[in-house]
Amino acid sequence: MDNELAIVARGLRKAYGKNVAVAGVDLEVRRGEVFALLGPNGAGKTTTVEILEGYRRRDAGEVSVLDSDPAAPAADWRNRIGIVLQGVGEFDELSVSELVHHFAGFYADADDPEKVIARVGLAGKARARTHTLSGGQKRRLDVALGIIGRPELLFLDEPTTGFDPEARREFWQLIRDLAAAGTTIVLTTHYLDEAEALADRVGVIAGGRLIEVAAPEQLGNRQQAHATVSWRTPEGLIESTESATPTELVTELAARFGGEVPGLTVTRPTLEDIYLQMIGHR
Amino acid sequence: MTTTLKPATAARAGSHQLGPLALALRQGRLELTQFLRSRESVVFTMGFPIIMILIFAAVFDGEIAPGVSFPQYFITGMIAAGLMTVSFQNLGIWIPIERDRGVLKRYRGTPMPKWVYFAGKVIMVVVVGVVETALLLAVSVAAFDLQLPGTATKWLTFGWVSVLGITACTLCGIAISSLARTARSGSAVVTPVALILQFTSGVFFVFTQLPSWMQQVAALFPLKWMCQGLRSVFLPDTFAGQEPGGSYELGRVALVLAAWCVIGLLLCLGTFRWTTRRDG
Numbered sequence: 001m002d003n004e005l006a007i008v009a010r011g012l013r014k015a016y017g018k019n020v021a022v023a024g025v026d027l028e029v030r031r032g033e034v035f036a037l038l039g040p041n042g043a044g045k046t047t048t049v050e051i052l053e054g055y056r057r058r059d060a061g062e063v064s065v066l067d068s069d070p071a072a073p074a075a076d077w078r079n080r081i082g083i084v085l086q087g088v089g090e091f092d093e094l095s096v097s098e099l100v101h102h103f104a105g106f107y108a109d110a111d112d113p114e115k116v117i118a119r120v121g122l123a124g125k126a127r128a129r130t131h132t133l134s135g136g137q138k139r140r141l142d143v144a145l146g147i148i149g150r151p152e153l154l155f156l157d158e159p160t161t162g163f164d165p166e167a168r169r170e171f172w173q174l175i176r177d178l179a180a181a182g183t184t185i186v187l188t189t190h191y192l193d194e195a196e197a198l199a200d201r202v203g204v205i206a207g208g209r210l211i212e213v214a215a216p217e218q219l220g221n222r223q224q225a226h227a228t229v230s231w232r233t234p235e236g237l238i239e240s241t242e243s244a245t246p247t248e249l250v251t252e253l254a255a256r257f258g259g260e261v262p263g264l265t266v267t268r269p270t271l272e273d274i275y276l277q278m279i280g281h282r
Numbered sequence: 283m284t285t286t287l288k289p290a291t292a293a294r295a296g297s298h299q300l301g302p303l304a305l306a307l308r309q310g311r312l313e314l315t316q317f318l319r320s321r322e323s324v325v326f327t328m329g330f331p332i333i334m335i336l337i338f339a340a341v342f343d344g345e346i347a348p349g350v351s352f353p354q355y356f357i358t359g360m361i362a363a364g365l366m367t368v369s370f371q372n373l374g375i376w377i378p379i380e381r382d383r384g385v386l387k388r389y390r391g392t393p394m395p396k397w398v399y400f401a402g403k404v405i406m407v408v409v410v411g412v413v414e415t416a417l418l419l420a421v422s423v424a425a426f427d428l429q430l431p432g433t434a435t436k437w438l439t440f441g442w443v444s445v446l447g448i449t450a451c452t453l454c455g456i457a458i459s460s461l462a463r464t465a466r467s468g469s470a471v472v473t474p475v476a477l478i479l480q481f482t483s484g485v486f487f488v489f490t491q492l493p494s495w496m497q498q499v500a501a502l503f504p505l506k507w508m509c510q511g512l513r514s515v516f517l518p519d520t521f522a523g524q525e526p527g528g529s530y531e532l533g534r535v536a537l538v539l540a541a542w543c544v545i546g547l548l549l550c551l552g553t554f555r556w557t558t559r560r561d562g
């Protein structure tokens with residue numbers, strides 16, 4: 001418990017035959033933090049996360065997750081982590097309630113199954129067989145099974161795939177509540193708004209390398225990035241300029257137009273712009 | 283959305299972890315529930331030996347030896363084949379499906395001890411095996427006057443041969459499940475093995491009428507010994523002379539079946555896979 005870091009990985013490597021999926025990743029996740037891994041398809045997110053979860057063997061590197069090596073964890077280690085996999089495991093013949101209750105029995109200190117079912121928004125489906133659930137509902141069940149053990153550290157691999165917008169908002173709130181209660185959370189996602197909304201820090205992974213780790217608002221020096229100022233000229237043309245000092249430029253424009261600047265916009269690159277630039281330039 | 287979640291880092295109150303027995307029984311109940319709800323497997327697993335014995339009884343209605351009717355002989359093969367279907371085929375087909383669906387991967391992500399999964403399968407197999415055998419016997423008694431064992435010793439033999447046999451077949455079924463790479467290949471792996479063993483072990487033919495090399499090959503596997511042990515239960519002692527060894531060789535039955543339990547267990551422990559190849 002003295003260790004401030006929930007996860008430490010150094011020089012993590014994993015290859016499938018000749019295909020190097022993870023090529024030397026160094027990663028630290030602090031206790032109580034929400035850490036998002038962002039990266040294009042095939043970047044190595046699932047491979048990295050599943051090594052941390054103890055599912056896959058690494059070829060090289062050192063890993064410590066809650067002070068254990070996931071390849072040979074301490075006895076109660078699995079009691080302390082929760083896992084939501086990218087691929088789902090289907091128990092077709094059972095109902096939501098039966099499954100959540102059954103899994104609760106595996107943990108030393110499980111949460112109340114009914115409460116967890118309600119919390120993921122499946123209360124109305126508690127008696128339904130799992131094979132009758134929709135894609136998004138199945139995903140909620142995965143989340144329920146991931147948190148039923150009241151984990152200290154929760155892994156979620158693309159948890160919101162298939163969620164409708166409302167479900168996604170509800171899920172975000174769930175993650176915020178878990179984080180507020182002290183749970184360390186590692187999630188992968190393709191949604192930049194999700195990373196921005198939830199994560200204390202974002203790690204961008206591409207081609208098996210972690211190319212940057214930063215708070216979402218600082219990613220890719222986003223705060224220092226030039227703003228784009230555009231306006232309409234008296235001839236009706238749109239003119240735009242990149243500027244490090246947009247306020248100065250706008251003041252100058254206001255003076256030039258003697259008041260309102262027609263069609264004025266000031267934009268900074270979105271996280272998405274920065275992200276696409278980052279993974280495009282590897 | 284009014285519910286709250288308990289803080290994960292709150293001092294972990296006294297552990298409520300279930301004991302091994304409770305874990306195993308819960309897992310067994312879950313497996314049974316899943317089995318009973320997949321109606322096809324219930325009908326086929328339970329129905330197969332009954333339909334087979336009814337066909338046999340309808341086709342052959344003479345006597346094999348004085349006082350030994352055909353059905354009285356073949357009931358032993360049907361019981362043994364039924365136990366093998368419940369355990370070996372059932373698990374050899376079902377576990378690859380669970381592995382493919384990610385069910386096993388999901389179990390591995392929880393604190394559930396690995397053995398609990400196997401214990402759950404064993405409990406399910408034993409319960410289904412007992413019910414299926416009881417049904418088979420009840421139908422046979424009603425339909426063609428099957429003679430049930432008359433002495434306590436015979437019932438005892440019936441018990442231990444069945445338990446050892448079903449244990450060996452369960453362990454072998456779990457072990458062979460790791461050969462199938464996908465959900466679909468499970469039955470392709472298991473069905474031929476089961477059929478060949480059934481044809482060569484005296485399930486469908488009178489064992490001593492098989493070529494002797496075939497008898498010797500069959501004697502390497504458990505099914506032949508299960509049938510032989512059960513013949514000692516359902517056939518008169520005078521029939522023992524017609525066995526290949528001149529007696530029912532119960533000592534050897536116990537030895538071979540126990541050996542297969544050990545082999546099966548070692549194979550399970552050494553080769554069981556919780557994830558598919560594509561799970562890295």
Ligand SMILES: Nc1ncnc2c1ncn2[C@@H]1O[C@H](COP(=O)(O)OP(=O)(O)OP(=O)(O)O)[C@@H](O)[C@H]1O
Pocket residue numbers: 016019020021039040041042043044045046047048086559560561562
């Ligand atoms: N079991 C496997 N066997 C062989 N190659 C694999 C396996 N799993 C992943 N790979 C390869 O490793 C690389 C990284 O895959 P990984 O699944 O970690 O990516 P990802 O970042 O999770 O992608 P996605 O966003 O699509 O989920 C890919 O090139 C993939 O083809």
Ligand SMILES: [Mg+2]
Pocket residue numbers: 045046047086157
């Ligand atoms: Mg992935």
